[in-house]
Amino acid sequence: MKSSLVLAIFCLSIPAFSTPSLEPPKLRLDGSAQPSHYAVDLTLVPDRDTFRGSADISLDVRTPADIIWLNAVGLEIQAAIFQPASGAALPARTVTGGDQFLGFAFDRPISGAGVLHVAYQGKISRISNAGVFQLEEDGRWYVYSQFEPTDARRAFPCFDEPSFKVPWQVTLHVPKDDLALSNTPVESETSEANGMKAVRFKPSPPLPSYLVAFTVGPFDIVDAGRVGPTPLRVIVPKGKSADAQDAATAIPQLLKLLEDYIGIPFPYEKLDSVVMPVSDFAMENAGLITYAESSLLADPATETINHKRELAGICAHEMSHQWFGDLVTTAWWNDTWLNEAFATWMERKIPGEWKPDWDLAVTEVNARVGAMRSDELASAREIRQPIQSNDDIANAFDDITYEKGGAVIEMFEHWIGPEKFRAGVQAYLKQHAWGNATAGDFEAAMSKVAGRDVAPAFDSFLDQPGVPEVSIALKCGRHPVLEVSQKRSLPVGSQAKPQTWQIPICVAYEANGTVHHQCSLLTETKGEIELTGAEKCPAWILPNDEETGYYQVAYQDELLKKVLADHGGHLTVAERVGVLGDVDSLSSEGEVSAQTALALVPEFSQDPDWHVVQAAADIAALLKGESVPSNLRAKGARFIRQQFGDRATALGWVSKPGESDDTRLLRQKLVPFVASSGEESELIEQDEKLAREWLATRRGIGPDMLAPALRVAAEFGNRDLFNSLRTAVIEERDHHLREVMLDALGSFRNPELARAALDLLLSKDIDVRESFYPLLFGPISFLDTRDIPFEFVKQHLNELLKRLPREVGEDYAAMLPQVGATFCETKDRNALDAFFADRVKDYNGGPRTLAQTLEGIDLCIAARKSMAPELAAFLNKY
Numbered sequence: 088m089k090s091s092l093v094l095a096i097f098c099l100s101i102p103a104f105s106t107p108s109l110e111p112p113k114l115r116l117d118g119s120a121q122p123s124h125y126a127v128d129l130t131l132v133p134d135r136d137t138f139r140g141s142a143d144i145s146l147d148v149r150t151p152a153d154i155i156w157l158n159a160v161g162l163e164i165q166a167a168i169f170q171p172a173s174g175a176a177l178p179a180r181t182v183t184g185g186d187q188f189l190g191f192a193f194d195r196p197i198s199g200a201g202v203l204h205v206a207y208q209g210k211i212s213r214i215s216n217a218g219v220f221q222l223e224e225d226g227r228w229y230v231y232s233q234f235e236p237t238d239a240r241r242a243f244p245c246f247d248e249p250s251f252k253v254p255w256q257v258t259l260h261v262p263k264d265d266l267a268l269s270n271t272p273v274e275s276e277t278s279e280a281n282g283m284k285a286v287r288f289k290p291s292p293p294l295p296s297y298l299v300a301f302t303v304g305p306f307d308i309v310d311a312g313r314v315g316p317t318p319l320r321v322i323v324p325k326g327k328s329a330d331a332q333d334a335a336t337a338i339p340q341l342l343k344l345l346e347d348y349i350g351i352p353f354p355y356e357k358l359d360s361v362v363m364p365v366s367d368f369a370m371e372n373a374g375l376i377t378y379a380e381s382s383l384l385a386d387p388a389t390e391t392i393n394h395k396r397e398l399a400g401i402c403a404h405e406m407s408h409q410w411f412g413d414l415v416t417t418a419w420w421n422d423t424w425l426n427e428a429f430a431t432w433m434e435r436k437i438p439g440e441w442k443p444d445w446d447l448a449v450t451e452v453n454a455r456v457g458a459m460r461s462d463e464l465a466s467a468r469e470i471r472q473p474i475q476s477n478d479d480i481a482n483a484f485d486d487i488t489y490e491k492g493g494a495v496i497e498m499f500e501h502w503i504g505p506e507k508f509r510a511g512v513q514a515y516l517k518q519h520a521w522g523n524a525t526a527g528d529f530e531a532a533m534s535k536v537a538g539r540d541v542a543p544a545f546d547s548f549l550d551q552p553g554v555p556e557v558s559i560a561l562k563c564g565r566h567p568v569l570e571v572s573q574k575r576s577l578p579v580g581s582q583a584k585p586q587t588w589q590i591p592i593c594v595a596y597e598a599n600g601t602v603h604h605q606c607s608l609l610t611e612t613k614g615e616i617e618l619t620g621a622e623k624c625p626a627w628i629l630p631n632d633e634e635t636g637y638y639q640v641a642y643q644d645e646l647l648k649k650v651l652a653d654h655g656g657h658l659t660v661a662e663r664v665g666v667l668g669d670v671d672s673l674s675s676e677g678e679v680s681a682q683t684a685l686a687l688v689p690e691f692s693q694d695p696d697w698h699v700v701q702a703a704a705d706i707a708a709l710l711k712g713e714s715v716p717s718n719l720r721a722k723g724a725r726f727i728r729q730q731f732g733d734r735a736t737a738l739g740w741v742s743k744p745g746e747s748d749d750t751r752l753l754r755q756k757l758v759p760f761v762a763s764s765g766e767e768s769e770l771i772e773q774d775e776k777l778a779r780e781w782l783a784t785r786r787g788i789g790p791d792m793l794a795p796a797l798r799v800a801a802e803f804g805n806r807d808l809f810n811s812l813r814t815a816v817i818e819e820r821d822h823h824l825r826e827v828m829l830d831a832l833g834s835f836r837n838p839e840l841a842r843a844a845l846d847l848l849l850s851k852d853i854d855v856r857e858s859f860y861p862l863l864f865g866p867i868s869f870l871d872t873r874d875i876p877f878e879f880v881k882q883h884l885n886e887l888l889k890r891l892p893r894e895v896g897e898d899y900a901a902m903l904p905q906v907g908a909t910f911c912e913t914k915d916r917n918a919l920d921a922f923f924a925d926r927v928k929d930y931n932g933g934p935r936t937l938a939q940t941l942e943g944i945d946l947c948i949a950a951r952k953s954m955a956p957e958l959a960a961f962l963n964k965y
């Protein structure tokens with residue numbers, strides 16, 4: 088699953104055969120009854136708010152029971168009977184068990200094999216993207232399902248945990264002109280009365296409830312060919328076929344590369360890729376992957392250079408889940424990383440094989456640096472976290488599971504060796520195909536191919552939060568030795584406890600005119616690595632070879648200067664970006680002086696590669712941050728103009744014919760940075776004109792520059808521009824353009840206009856699922872407007888809560904405390920805490936969001952205290 092929202096579930100361990108109880112379960116089902124097969128039959132008509140359903144659940148009741156507990160939410164049960172394998176049927180009464188469970192009670196105990204038959208009615212939501220819901224596109228309605236992690240129970244009563252993995256047989260009754268799809272191909276289709284038809288799908292291989300899926304609507308079909316025997320189709324809302332060309336090209340190529348890597352053919356009979364008119368979402372249902380429209384479709388006339396890359400990443404992620412997650416399913420949600428970290432690792436690895444010139448190794452480094460920011464907090468979670476509540480389930484789908492998990496896998500791949508690692512992956516998938524697995528199963532497979540027990544090292548990263556910082560010093564003599572030590576990397580003012588890891592450390596160094604590579608494992612606080620290829624002091628040493636290790640490096644003595652000598656020309660782009668990223672992170676922790684970090688900017692701002700320029704810009708952004716005294720911020724902007732202004736002005740907002748992709752990407756990063764953070768007046772003026780022209784004529788700005796150009800124009804824009812954008816976004820039908828315009832509407836630095844933009848969250852004109860992020864969190868980026876979203880939430884909380892999706896897997900309310908994410912004063916922190924402390928208990932995953940936000944404010948206050956004098960000294964001299 089890919090989502091901007093953070094969600095999940097988890098639990099306590101439960102014995103497999105405990106005695107069934109009249110008390111409803113707390114978090115998990117007790118295992119006394121086990122499903123072996125489901126046949127579900129649903130009547131789904133788009134544009135209706137309810138559906139009819141029946142479920143025949145084949146059961147093995149292992150302990151005689153007069154009540155069977157299942158999961159069900161929002162289902163109105165009309166009839167239920169249990170038909171034993173032999174003997175008379177028994178009617179069942181239903182017993183409500185909290186908000187997640189439903190009991191089926193009998194007058195006498197039942198046991199052994201039988202079928203529980205349930206007839207019921209359920210809801211089709213219009214405000215949420217969880218359970219069974221409907222979306223509208225161009226006046227037509229489409230029904231979709233989305234069940235991960237715990238929303239299958241909104242579609243049918245079921246054993247809604249990933250370890251209950253059994254075959255499903257789905258039949259849908261739908262309007263005769265609609266297309267109906269599920270995980271498997273259609274087995275039969277028959278006409279029914281009242282303009283309906285019955286579509287019966289083939290039985291599925293074993294699936295957990297969260298991977299069952301269906302969709303109904305007036306779709307168009309785009310053929311994407313075959314890979315081996317597997318037919319591939321892209322399923323689009325009516326009239327959108329022309330926008331599916333990139334998807335139809337990328338999907339078969341990426342699937343072929345995945346099959347080659349994994350060494351197991353695609354596990355299901357067909358693969359449909361279904362477009363949903365929502366933003367920023369995808370789900371790996373077996374054989375029926377769903378994607379957000381803006382991810383999968385693009386109008387060839389307005390497609391951005393990034394879109395093809397993002398599309399390939401998302402498709403590789405979801406398709407890799409067909410093995411990691413679907414064929415082999417995590418046994419319980421504490422190992423969500425076994426699905427998500429692997430899919431995240433694959434989303435760059437496979438597109439990187441397909442298009443080597445995309446430099447996805449650099450994207451990986453940036454993702455690691457990004458994950459470390461959340462992982463440095465004392466409130467960070469472990470990759471593998473015990474699940475004790477719905478909050479834990481909601482929290483498990485976060486950056487730590489995805490990005491830290493992906494980075495840790497990459498580190499072990501490099502350390503064990505890519506070929507051995509691949510053999511381990513293949514062995515693990517083959518051994519557990521069609522079943523469930525745990526982290527221990529994966530580690531066992533990997534230890535076997537590695538020829539050593541990798542579990543202690545792997546577990547040190549899975550089971551504790553935090554970022555290791557590795558400090559290096561060189562002892563030169565006849566046999567040079569690298570002295571390494573580790574500690575937990577902590578921001579200034581952090582209350583997190585110290586800890587250590589077993590860190591796979593791979594180094595590269597140049598000695599005797601050759602570059603040498605070697606790997607070792609740092610198991611203690613301190614260690615020594617003998618540089619076996621060197622007879623005298625190496626010319627330079629890179630202590631994170633290929634920048635694949637999940638640790639930050641603190642260089643002692645002259646080692647930083649040496650590794651970056653000659654513009655770091657002996658390093659790859661990914662390595663240069665990784666070294667600069669470490670310097671940037673450590674400077675905000677007081678481990679590297681701001682002077683040292685900023686001294687790198689003039690040189691690397693001129694790098695030919697846009698990734699490196701961006702890394703230099705990230706360091707320069709220190710001078711625009713909270714720690715810069717307000718009277719010196721104008722000087723900070725001047726520094727940015729002086730370092731980057733010439734290149735940005737030469738590039739301008741408008742691309743020229745025949746430019747390379749890299750030049751276009753450099754423009755996309757650099758021009759808005761210099762205009763916004765450097766407050767470069769010429770670029771701002773040009774941009775204002777371009778934005779007005781584009782809003783009037785839809786011409787003048789290329790697709791790549793549209794989002795940054797509208798956003799920066801809004802930053803400096805007036806009421807006229809606001810009104811034009813507001814009208815345009817309400818009328819716009821194209822998802823991508825609506826996203827771009829909402830992003831701009833959330834970027835006005837004029838406080839009055841920022842307030843006016845927030846009012847749109849309560850308007851019927853825009854779906855709150857699209858407007859929530861850009862409008863509510865946009866204004867927190869600027870000093871002049873950062874208090875406004877919290878004021879808005881305090882004033883309109885009840886109205887907002889009524890409009891927001893509130894499911895466990897998709898609870899928008901849990902994000903609300905982040906309106907204070909850029910506060911940096913004690914009084915604001917206390918006000919945020921006072922307002923939310925009790926309220927977040929009702930938001931799924933909310934307590935952690937609040938804790939993280941409050942910690943972020945404390946750290947900001949501490950960082951400002953420690954960094955302000957140094958930054959002031961730098962700017963005063965400048």
Ligand SMILES: [Zn+2]
Pocket residue numbers: 088089371404405408426427430
């Ligand atoms: Zn995923």
